[in-house]
Amino acid sequence: MNRLLIINADDYGLTEGIARGILRAHRHGVVTSTSVLAVAPCLRRTARWLADAPALGTGAHLALIGVDPPVLTSREIPTLTTRRGGFPREWRSFLARAAAGRIDPADIEREFSAQLERLTGECGLRLTHLDTHQHLHLWPPVSRVVVALARRWGVRAIRLPSSRARGPKGAGIRRLGGRLERLTGAAGLLGTEAYAGLDEAGCLTLPRLMTTVGRLAASGAATVEINCHPGEGHDAAARARYSWGFHRAGELAALTSPELRDEIARYGFRTGTYADLPM
Structure with missing residues (x-):
């Protein structure tokens, strides 16, 4: 059996500690791919580090929410910004605006195009895939823009998130995920x-x-992604700014453990990037 496992770390460039943690999880662990955040405050300092990790797949982590400002001005993308001129802080606020018809897809296209230009033009990255911060491309108006831009920019793969959670939230994610897959x-x-x-x-x-590796192996899927969030644990200022409660240092320790590497091999997975997906 020769199934493909992509282990993708999100939020590259958000802080130097996160970028260093992702690179360590790649060089000394099982991370094979990362999604780079174009609006990240440390992007320009950390993007050049990727040149020393040529085997690490790089995708775009497109953002419409968060504390960091968009690439374009609020005048250029008025329906995406709040009164303070930035993005909504979290996904619930964005979806409330979108559900009320207050988001113009043309603004999404302009901002995402600017983010892609920053990553490919200014930073010189070759993108293997597209995804979004907090999985907003599950929402149909966003997914349509992401799919169109993937084709326009020659990016051949998109993350397909899913959920096993019970209740309305999990059911909604699975329904939207199926629509995105189609x-x-x-x-x-x-x-x-x-x-x-x-x-x-x-x-x-x-x-x-x-447990996750075992469950994905039992699913019988030939291609799978595990989406993770490693980082070095001494980034106190960043933890205060990005209060998501993520245990980045704990994930880094797990992703660099020999036990995990052995478990992946035991289930017959080969690790790779989105560029390794079969046509």
Whole structure:
């Protein structure tokens, strides 16, 4: 059996500690891919470090929410910004605005295009995939823009998030994920057959990672992604600014453990990037 496992670390460039943690999890662990945040305050300082990790796949972590400012001005993307001129702080605020018809997809396209230009032009990155901060491309107006931009920019793969959570939230994510998968396939783009990381965000301890690998193996999927959030643990200022409660140092320890590498091999996975997805 030769199944593909992509272990993708999000938020590259958000802080230097996160970037260093991702690179350490790649060089000394099992992380094979990362998603780079174009609006990240440390992007320019950390993007050049990726040149020393040529085997690490790099994608775009497109953002419409958060404390960091958009690439474009509020005058250029008025429906995406609040009165203070920045993005809404979290996904619930964005979706409330979108559900009320207050988000113009043309603004999304302009801002995402500017983020892609920053990553590919200014930073010189070659992108293997697209995804979004807090998985906003599950929402149909956002997913349609992401799919269109993937085709325009020659990026052949998109993350397909899912959830195993019970209740309305989990059911809604699965319904939106199925719609995204159909849209991606109809556009001739690629995604993995199975995914984990949304429900476990920031809490992928070693026992949970071992269980997740076993569950994904049991699914029979030929291509899978585990989405993680490692980082070095001495970034106190960043922890205060980004109060998500993620245990980044704990995830880094798990992702660099020999036990996890052995478990991945035991289940017959080969690790790789979105560029390794079969056509």
